[in-house]
Amino acid sequence: MDGSTVTGETAVPKWKSSGHVEYVESGQRQGDFVLAVPEGARAVRLGNGASVQQQLAVTPGAYYSITFSAARTCAHAQKLMVSVVPGSQAGGVIPVQTVYSSAGWDSYSWAFKAESGAVAFVIRNPGQEDDPTCGPIIDAVSIKTLNTPQATQSNNLIKNGDFEEGPYISEVYQWGALVPPTNEDGEVTPLPGWKIMSYSKSVKYVGAAGFAVPRGGRAVELVSGVETALVQDVETVKGGSYRLEFAVGDAEQGGCAASDSPAAMEVRAYAAEGNASVPWGGAQAQGFARGSLEFTAVGPSTRVVLVSSGYHTRADGSGALCGPVVDDVSLVRVSSQPQARRLLRR
Known part of the structure; x- marks a missing residue:
């Protein structure tokens, strides 16, 4: 870690990170902006082009849904890309520009069909902001069989x-x-x-x-x-x-x-x-x-x-x-x- 910036790709246990990823705390400030953590005390923030991924053991041919919470920060147009590798299904685009709740964040869902027994689930911020640290906060990721x-x-x-x-x-x-x-x-x-x-x-x-x-x-x-x-x-x-x-x-x-x-x-x-x-x-x-x-x-x-x-x-x-x-x-x-x-x- 360098302050709140994750400098090692496996520094966050069970996750592999790439690009500018921050490990933030609830109430942490960025200038006049207060970072909101959806659940608990800590979460990760994905800067320009940054991603986090985790290996999952799944059943080939089975259907799964992923639920995670995301909070907006200082970026203007925000969206997330979610995908599994390997997999022929195109990655899903999750728009997070509109906030539906009064809490400042929402929970989002996405689904896929497993094509092998082990896949990597990836959440990526495709945005390119003037401030490379601006990007959504990700928290509370879960998986469920459909x-x-x-x-x-x-x-x-x-x-x-x-x-x-x-x-x-x-x-x-x-x-x-x-x-x-x-x-x-x-x-x-x-x-x-x-x-x-x-x-x-x-x-x-x-x-x-x-x-x-x-x-x-x-x-x-x-x-x-x-x-x-x-x-x-x-x-x-x-x-x-x-x-x-x-x-x-x-x-x-x-x-x-x-x-x-x-x-x-x-x-x-x-x-x-x-x-x-x-x-x-x-x-x-x-x-x-x-x-x-x-x-x-x-x-x-x-x-x-x-x-x-x-x-x-x-x-x-x-x-x-x-x-x-x-x-x-x-x-x-x-x-x-x-x-x-x-x-x-x-």
């Missing part, structure tokens, strides 16, 4: 419709984990079965311990307004009749909807040529609303889209972004009963 997405119920065509399968969420710091945009078809996502369609914004994966969840232990909060959509492509029969249902509420237990009173939050659903809007909100709103959309499939595959129709911030004045929570999504085929025919005999 199960292959399946339909929630036997007659439900939506996979992982209850959102119970997803990235690791800290049981101590219950602020959820952001799921970044899906860049291409076939990319492994931390939210099995679902894609996040956006240019640079995320959705938040939340747990019942810290948020109001309509059903079970997990749900998704649409925190980025119209800029981010929750999407799933489902196999359908052209001309078949289907019914989409989902739950809508306020994950902040009144702290989000109240900030926009009397205007309510609203979730819009799209499938084939049909669409429906489910409003929810106001300071007196309780429980959760149930949305429904019936449509006729126009092809062998139907894209289901859920999106928030507006932007919302918490009612506590912190400016932290929030939005409606969605959960318990189902898509079933509606069987049309043929009219009974009577056979007359003479």
Whole structure:
């Protein structure tokens, strides 16, 4: 170490560092800027082009999600690159420019499919700032095995419709984990079965311990307004009749909807040529609303889209972004009963 700068590539136990990496403490100052450590007392900061990596023992063919916390510092446009080596999957770009929480940092998630029994997980700061020490602070890295997405119920065509399968969420710091945009078809996502369609914004994966969840232990909060959509492509029969249902509420237990009173939050659903809007909100709103959309499939595959129709911030004045929570999504085929025919005999 040279002050807070890591000078040996293996100086941080279990990690290998490259470039300008700092080992920082909570409350440490850089000029007038106070460095924020997401969890505990210490973390690492990645300067221009710097990276940290760790060897992982994994099962070939298995799916994994990575969750880590990141805090912005003095850089202007900040993002991170995450990847595993070896691996054919392109590295993921994690935008950390937008801060969603009032704490000054967020937890992010990324996923991959293991192609060998040992891989190196790498977090890199690709930025090039005038001050080479400026860059995100990284902390609290965890890994979790993801199960292959399946339909929630036997007659439900939506996979992982209850959102119970997803990235690791800290049981101590219950602020959820952001799921970044899906860049291409076939990319492994931390939210099995679902894609996040956006240019640079995320959705938040939340747990019942810290948020109001309509059903079970997990749900998704649409925190980025119209800029981010929750999407799933489902196999359908052209001309078949289907019914989409989902739950809508306020994950902040009144702290989000109240900030926009009397205007309510609203979730819009799209499938084939049909669409429906489910409003929810106001300071007196309780429980959760149930949305429904019936449509006729126009092809062998139907894209289901859920999106928030507006932007919302918490009612506590912190400016932290929030939005409606969605959960318990189902898509079933509606069987049309043929009219009974009577056979007359003479």
